[in-house]
Amino acid sequence: MTIRLASFRHALHVALLLASFAPWAPSAAATAERPVVIELFTSQGCSSCPPANAYLNEMVRERRDVLPLAFHVTYWDRLGWKDPFSLAAATDRQARYGSRFGDGSYTPEIVVDGITSHVGSNRAEVGPAIDRARGKSVTAASMKLARNGDRLTVDVGGGEGRGRLLLVGFDRRHETAIRRGENGGRTLEELNVVRSVRSLGDWSGAALRLSEPMPEGEDAAVLLEAPDGRIVGAARL
Template sequence: MLPRSLTATIASATALLTSHAFAAAPRPVVVELFTSQGCSSCPPADRFLSELSDSRTDVLPLAFHVTYWNQLGWKDPFSFDGADARQARYAQRFRDFEYTPEMVIDGKAEVVGSNRTAASAAIDHAKSAGVTAATVSATRVDGGVSVSIGPGTGRAHVLLVGYDARHVTAIGRGENTGHTLTESNVVRSIVAIGQWSGTALMLRADAVAGEHQVVLLEDNDGAIVGAARVVDTSEAPAR
């Protein structure tokens, strides 16, 4: 048996190393695509988002389906008012109007979602210059979500976002009539679950609609300053 003092030293060193390893892990760049199944310009952006989901773990792609195309022949089954409200807040910062396909990167920059060159450049810039106010981790626990946020500087809204990994939809009317669309990381819900003010914080929230869930830290100006996928130990990691 090791002496108590040595055991304590080893435990402290292990905790320190674990803490440093956790803090050093880069957070994913959050890419939000505002899209609609009723928009003929959106499928190329949807395909690009799917490629990001399939190939890059350093990017967290989320597809928000808006409702304002629904009156033009096809009602997008994944559209919801929360997507409209989120895009409207971004519109106040960027262009003063909403459009599809719009891609917002880390809440700080926006590009046309089908412009792969501009989007890739914005993602690379966010990856090199992005701010992480605090480390975030989250797990599914007993039907809910347990969230741990470390200490840091600043304040942020804590958001829980639920999404489905993939949907395939045959379009019967509207601008995409006759096409079958494959869409990834389709957001089904977004809920504010708390406020972080710089000190370490533990939160417990009910699970929201969606196969997978992520936690975002959003600054008052809309910038994303923290992000983590919710880990479900019973499943393979979600992209």
């Protein structure tokens, strides 16, 4: 059997990354199930992205055990079609992942729970990665979001460890007629399109309650990100 060197190196990198994660000791309140966070980095200007978008759409519609989010990057905007949902925050977030995983930034890319990165249209690879992430999932603290008019209440339970809280605003569905670029002439349906990302500050183990204005977007989610980039808490409205 011939194994491509690049594939072997990627598999070895993933194995070493998983092995390097320090164990957490979550509190009893943190044992509640949470969704596995799926981040798709995509662009309407990328001809390879529609199959990955369709895959994410299926997860949005058919699965409750994952939180799929579509981050539209900016670096395709100069290549024939400016994506109306592109965000500098999405480009920056992907760049941090690219530096950490050593694979740079490309589209479509799916990052599973902040642990591993994959070609977003490769279902045979992404599906098992989600299953592995669910089996190794850590919840450092329970989290809950509630809306009251134009404000959100964010409740984070007590636990062990530390991390950064991120508030993500997203739209549930968009349908866009693409007029130029690699996807010119196509109409794309995209779900859970991220419209804003902002930091709510640090969490250091103590329970806390925050009152925040609703982010840009129809819906909202809050993520707890460990110092090493893993997702260790998540909730959505």
